[in-house]
Amino acid sequence: MRYLYLLLMILPALPAKLSAQDANYWASSYGPAGYFMPGAVISQNRDSGVMFYNPALLVNTEGSTTSISGTIYQWQSILYKNGLGTGLNLKSQGTSIIPMVASRAVPMIKRKLPFTLAFAIVHTPIIDYGVSQQKDVVQDVLDNSYSPGPETFIGQYKAANRMDQTAVQLGAGWRAGKKISLGFTAEAIMQKQTFTIDYIARALMNPAGPDTLLAPITTVSEDYTATYWQAGLRARLGLAWEISANHHAGLLITTPTVKVAGKGTVISNVQISNLYLDPTIALNLLASSRQAKLPSHWKNPLSIAAGYTYIHKKGQLYFAAEYFAPVKEYSVLKPKPAAFIRPDTGNNNTSSEFLQLNDARRALVNFGIGASYQLAGDFVAFASLRTDFTYDKGDIHSVTEGYNINVTNWNLYHAQIGVNMRRKWYHLRTGLMLTYGGTNNYPQTFNLDKPDESNFLLGEPGVTKAHTFQAGVLVSYIHNF
Template sequence: MIRVILTGILVLCISQILFAQDANYWSASYGPGAFFTPGAVIANNQDSGVLFYNPALQALTKKKTASITGNIYQLESIKVKNGAGTGKDLHSRIISSVPQMLSGIVSVGRRKPVYFGYALTNISVLNYNVSQQQDAKLDVIDRGGSPGLEYYVGQYNFQNHTREASALISTGFRLSNRWAIGFMAEGQSRSQHYSEAFTSRALVNDSTSSTQPLASNEGAYQVDDHHIGLRLKLGLSYEAGKHHLGLLLSSPLIHLRGRGTLLSNNAIANVHFIDDEPVNLLANTRQTNLKTNYKVPASIALGYAYDYDKGQVYAAAEYFMKEKDYNILTPRPEFFVRPDTGNSNLSTVALLEMREARKAIFNISVGVSYRLKPLLTGYCSFRTDFNYADRKDTDGFLPNTSTWDNYYCQLGVNVKRSKYNLRAGVLLGYGHTNSYQQPINFDDPKESNLLSGTIGTVPATRITAALVIAFIHNL
């Protein structure tokens, strides 16, 4: 019976800090849906020789180029309204300036040169940082020994920083006047810092004691992990006058190496959770050199472009397969609950692991270019970025923060010269949900809910605005 109660308390205690933007595939501005970014297309790009996303397109150009693309100014705002209780919003606002891509095409050989494309990308997948506090007199202790209101202090903070860097190399060959084929290898490095913690404390109004006892619940969970993987891609291109078709097949991410560190601390003191006897619990661990495994499913992308008198109309779509529930980080079944009862560590792995599952996603993009002047072209594109998070249970922790779909629009111009192209524009993004689960609720902390409040769902909104610039130099 003790083990059952202990396990139940641990599950409730730790699950209170489960927190479910980073669960999206097309967030990066250089993907197949970003018509504005040079070369980030499936079917065709008339204005730039930087054709790295579909490697088959390299066979259609004989240019040697070098390019740099970056967000010289970017604002990302994520706001969870009443995220920690009424009037206690969780608001993360990040301003950054980050180069995103270095890319180009080089040739090998003189008589029959072979052209290779390369790209180095750097993505800030998520930079989320929030905190909140409640300091008030509330009716927290619901037993008869503490009449009236108690002094209560609750704090919550959460950080989720995820970055990805990739190195790509590709080449393409003509099969005929209309058909071309290309191959690409992409090495990916992903790092994440995930840190979530809360404290919830109340002074008990105990008339039988000369001091006021403290009832408290606190929990913390931190993971730092790094993963290296490899994706292989096969591209096809078909050209028929004004019509351009492209196909890109991407393999699942192949695991090469992954390591992580886990730190967890949970303590409950003097909380009458189930009966008249107070609960006192201490559970903590630190584990290093844990194996990590981050998965990306296989995908298939299609693109079509049509040339008209003043420009081009473009459409692209990509379908990502589903990914079954798996562990990103699996802790060892080591000593966790203190004192050890001999059975209390049976659920350590389930409570502390980091897991995710992904549903199948189908993203689409449309774009249009219009020649304003002989050397000046305007661009406009729109794309979806649907959320793939698909975990249903509450064991362990989720690596993601977002649970909403995003939509992006890009507007810009391309200035063309004999030796270079200069492209500049703005990126606007929006995402929203009305059913975001609170991580904690400071409105009604009670002993019956371990001083964590009654968790509900609230609105959450994400807004992104960026000034993007790309420079392509013809070598």
Template sequence: MLRTITIILLVRLSFHYSVAQDSHYWSSNYGPGGLMTPGATIADTKDSGVFFYNPALLAIRPKTALEFSGSLYQIESTRIIDALGKGKDLKSIAGGISPQMHSGSFKLKKNERLVLAYALINNYILSNRMNQRQDTKMNVLNDAYSPGSEYYIGQFSEVNQVSEISGVFSVGYKLSEKLYVGASLEAQVRRKTFDIEYSGRALLNQAVGAKPLLFPEFSNTEAVYRVDYTQLGLKPKIGFAYNQARHHVGLLATLPLMRVFSRGTLMTDYVVSNIRLAPTVEPINLLANTRQEKLTSNYKTPFSLAAGYSYDYGRGRFYLAAEYFARLKDYSIITPRNEYFIRSDTSGSSSTSTANSLKLKDVRKAVMNVAVGISFPVKPSVMGYVSIRTDFSYADEKSFADTGGYVAYTTNWNSYHAQLGANIRRPKFSFRPGLLLSYGTTNAFKPEVNFDTPKESNLLLGDPVNAKVNHVAIGLLLSYIHNL
């Protein structure tokens, strides 16, 4: 019986979604749907950039150039309406200046068919901070031992930060006047910091006539989960391009991320004190705490296949692209060691439940994103750009094998991105300013905590309900290309 109750408590405390914009593949501005970033296409668009998402495009117009796309001025807002109860919204606003890319290409004098290129990329993913609190008087404990309404305090706090820095080396080769091939290898360093803390507490009321206490008894539930990992991985790509008069076609295959090195740290603290799951049972008290260093992370990305098509009309181009991402089965990014966790345990759960309760897990459904763009002449030296793209979430809550652990992503809403700007060409350089807009929403986001309905049977954490999410981002991207 004790073991069953312990498992129930651990599952209730551990299974949680965080809140951020991190379950998408096409959020990056240098993906195949972002025309404002130089070279971010699958098919040839006669771009003046040197970083090509499809490395085969390097060989179409080989040149030696230095390109710096390093100024992204962005503000991003996420609001989850009534997330933790009526009027208890969760809000996150992040903004700042983020360097994006430094890249260059080199054509070889001895072999004009071969072009080499490199890129150093800083991929902004998220920097999320949210907190909320409930402090009110409500009836949360059984009147048999705490008559009337109690003072209830609920708190929630979350920090979720993810960043990626990549170094890319690419090779493009001209097979014929119409056919080109290329390959690239990306070395990616991913850093994630995730800290979530939530609690529910109620002060017990004394029976009528009882001697007053200096400090009243209270029931308490609190959970702290912190994980931090750094992972180095390699991601190969191979691409093809074919040009026929006004028609241009591209194909790109991206292989799954291969882990090279990783290191992670996890710390947790679970406390349940003076909680009665039923009025007739004895109060439950639980203390579980651990900290583990030198853990191995295993963050994965799936195989993807992208195709692009562009059509020349006069001096302008129409562009269409799509990318299919395969599904990922349920796996753990961080799996703790089965070390001592539940303190003063006599049921054997102190080690056997650690890994399943504290793992950081991931599962992804297959998705396909599409992009449409157009370039058009504004004046002889200025080309305008407009593009829109989908960014569907790969969140797949129903495919998890069990309810233990913490989910590495949180967003279950689809996002949509738009870009508009211009490329200003000069003999020695090109300057490209662009406006970036993003929007996502859902009515089916369900946090694990609700401060409107706390009671002992839900550990004073409430019964969650669906909430509405609005996510908006606006940014200014500045790109500069210098031709040597």
């Protein structure tokens, strides 16, 4: 996002970016390093009963199984210290109940078919973020040549970003040799996002004469909302290798997402009233646009994951890593050229550059480690740690026009601990998930410490501290038929 769209190509301005958890690939508990979740592994995990993330492991399913996993309670807090200026923190906090994975695996061997089929529905809540803040003070904001003394100043800011994915998967695994098995998963993904930024600053002028009631109000406002949905397809190609009875390895390649359908809408308004950049000339400007049924172009990159499992007498030790390819800068939503500045000046009076929703991703590798240990009786303990590095490029100048798709830019670290109870007809897992991440160099969007005409009442953004913390209770139930 730019300062008021570079004042719509008529005034110079500085770039700023609103950057929580939507710029990370491994935030979901269901993934290559979510060792606690049934099926969330690349190489062998004999205890889970459902081995679905790498479809090559489906061949180890001895009987039909049905699994449902989710977070029955999750609390998340995201804090930007002095996010809007000194003492003006931005905080997003909430709780949720999230069903994440429901799957069924059916060996076809009894039907004389040499493979196992599995079906799953996976819901991934990427982020549900919302912040608001206000500064209401008497402060010297406007030049004393036309507004002597401190003015009544009110600055309000709110932002929201909600993004989630729902995927339907159909997978098959079969043996390609005595120690090698292969698998294939076809996945249909629905991605949805709503992104909003709303800012308004007002300063009540102090008139030089007695006409207090006629004193004009200097106003600068900007609001932007983009929404879209997109349906796409991707595939997973898996391999599992039984090196020996104790050593197992796996490989999984996930293709980029191919768009099938998708539409979006953007709406934006910018208003500047009675802003005196020169003591004798007032700037008044209005820009407004709404465009619907825009084609969406959300992308997800190629990834390659590898895993290794060592099986010992009391349990397993598991390692995983996944590489994600970079994605060059592109527009998720790119509005068509249309009238934006009102009235029409005939010069660069279009909205396509200013209203686009952008995305760009750097290449990265995440790592995870997990372990299980046989306790007394039918109880098995699980623990795992994993990195979740951000794909945000970290350059606040990388997007010079429009808005960034994400609102986070720091690395996360996840831990899971839990216990599995084994019975003849079912497995029941319960556990705890903890997440932490933060940065000392988070770029502010606005800073209301010193708003004035020279910065269009937006202040002088700098960097500040930001961090997130999450805690959740995980439950998985596997029924064996």
